Amino acid sequence: MEIPEYNPKEIEAKWQKIWEDEGTFEASHDKSKPKYYALIEFPYPSGEGLHVGHPRSYTALDIIARKRRLEGYNVLYPIGWDAFGLPTENFAIQHKIHPKLVTKKNVARFKEQLKSLGFSFNWSREINTTDPEYYRWTQWIFLKMFEKGLAYKAEIPINWCVSCKIGLANEEVVNGGCERCGGEVVRKVKNQWLLKITAYAEKLLNDLDTVDYIEKVKTQQRNWIGRSEGAEVDFPIADTDHKVTVFTTRPDTLFGATYMVFSPEHPLIDEWKDKISNMDEVEEYRQQSMKKSDFERTELIKEKTGVELKGVKAVNPVTNKKISIWISDYVLMSYGTGAIMSVPAHDERDWEFAKKFDLPIVEVIKGGDVKKEAYTDVDDGILVNSGFLNGRPMKEAMEAMIDWLEEKGLGRRKVNYKLRDWVFSRQHYWGEPIPLVHCEKCGWVPVPEEELPVLLPDVEHYEPTDTGESPLAKIKEWVNTTCPKCGGPGERETDTMPNWAGSSWYFIRYADPHNDKEFASREEMDYWLPVDWYNGGMEHTTLHLLYSRFWHKFLYDCGLVPTSEPYQRRTSHGMILGENNEKMSKSRGNVINPDDVVEEFGADAFRLYEMFIGAFDQSTPWSQQGVRGCRRFLERVWKLQEFLTDDEGYSPELEGKMHQTAKKVSEDIERMKFNTAVAALMSLTNEFYAVGRVTRDEFKDFLILLNPIASHITEELWQRNGYEGMLNQQRWVVWDEDKAIEDVVEIPVQVNGRVRGTTTIPREASQEEVRIKILEDENISAFINGKNIVKEIFVPGKIYNFVVK
């Protein structure tokens, strides 16, 4: 039989068409089979097109998905588009094209690119977050949250670009300036919708113990949630009925609290206007810190600043001494109560502040020199200058103080979190409209369920208004509506949702993407959820991953989804860098376009290289030479046909290697050691060449093992060489553990830990047998003769070591 040249272009197009025509990778509706749900983060269809970083994750889970199918699972491996968001909106503004059209164009391009790579996505379940049939349910879930009191409005400072007159997301503020124009960014208070994710802080934290996420992800989430235990303490304000509550993790040091500091935004300051004698000075400080961006407030940490509130004093509830009250921007309104008790002797920040303003420093834990610096290494410290706590160790003092506070009604045990509520409003066009109507009489009223979706209306211009409202505010006929409750005049909310909204539940929709009655049917969710394996980037650990866990837990508490966690397993891939070892970016000019690679080397070579490039969880530079090497390997695989014999079974000389390779490839794929799985297949191929023959069964199993990675060439070789059916209908290779172990092994022989030779022995050989054989070897025994053997270590099948003197 004449063997044509390996022509990836032809065979890749051929198999992609067959798979599509036959619906090969459609998840079955037959629920008798065990299911497997593999998920990758659905892409944002940017105008740049696919980047070589995307397919790293997609190929990895494509391999898992394909392997699971060969193992007999009913696999769901879906794809969709996270298409709302700023880049599209900005492009639309610049080019005066409707974002809908921009999105459509970008999606088409991404789709074509993804299809050319031959991923086994379930295309009939494709979803798009900007599709009204999809965002109808995003709005619906939001309304559920609103109903349960988890969505609320609050005055929240946003990042405001003075020149663009636009609110920016935190990630759009780069080095204190606007990402787009580089202009000044200040804080501007706006009335915004927030979601009460903090209500789920405890669950989000504790339930990390129930899921299989890589440790790095768990740690980052734990840090982000930032749970800390302590107490709230009430400080009475002298000569008033007021009291101010603070949160502290160190109630044991209360005797050392010599003054208080409020955040400049603290609302009590306004209430005390008349009492504060230096209100001008105070106001000026407040104005200044208001103008400062978050960046300045946190970066300029060299010197503490602040102003005393003259005319008011607080009382330390345990010493009963009057203490002064200050304001300073190192105290954040958004954490704890917005006010702190200051213990300069044992807190670095307080110490700096006290030094600067010459405030009293009282040592309450023995051991340091509080005149020189704050003494904070106090875990085993003993209390001093602390009344009833004197002489007690710190941990005990902590408990005693809290008990005392609770007894006297002056304080209570308290847990605090760094996690903040989720600012859910965007003053942009290209997002889901928030489905609420404001009525003078009834307040905020949800749009009735049957009227969803609230459609995004067409506008002339996508720029925000001068006041920073979203462009929707300009469409009076859309804004002005009737109150769903009382029928009176009402106004629609013009803020839209952030693009984290649609991605917070998309994996649920995949289970039942065309359902027009519910967000997904219970039956489909019961079968498919949770996601078995979710791979994505580390950059989504604290936002997307946490947000979607929050939404899912909320839905679970409403009895709407069957599991309390959305994702059973979460892994993460490393970045692919440019050939110069720098992050790939247009501006650095080191971007590799997957289309070009596929054009030159083929999709199989591309996928193979994406996996062979290096450790999956590590970042690593691209190498065009490396792709060439993978293409070369596929050429060698193609030529194996020339060595194909009519023999069945494994040949004696390759039997061990076949079993070893099956085991190695299977196990490495599960551990995401794709690079070594590929290496094992290359190594086996080298063996086939060395032997110069390959039996039908050897070739068959080799093709199955290679199929998840290089899917087109293996299907083609399967068909060309007369194997039955299609490769994707076969079963994964079963290996025999015993046969994967060599009967005869070569072990190193050491003398005093240095390798002096090797010996080949039967695996089961006894120490005595091995010993005799070794001592027969003159090269080795030369190192032993004339010396005393002190000790001999024999690890069967591994090593023999003589210790001599």
Add this chain to the structure above:
RNA sequence: GCCGGGAUGAUGGAAAGGCAGACAUGACGGACUUAAAAUCCGUUGGUCCUUACAGACCGUGCGGGUUCAAAUCCCGCUCCCGGCACCA
């Protein structure tokens, strides 16, 4: 500052206490070719020794330690990458 991760040939990387450098890339040599490419075969950590076969010593960021045996475990550093950062 805090929390992760990392550092191994010229390069990407392999090695879950047991022969460091699998598998590739590149380089060099050979075969084929009028020639080149492609392909195939071989060599390729360093230093020394040797006609050769062989052999010796050194070597996994740096300094110590544990062990018969350390890239791997422990202690102390350096540098790089990622995340968080006045969170009371």
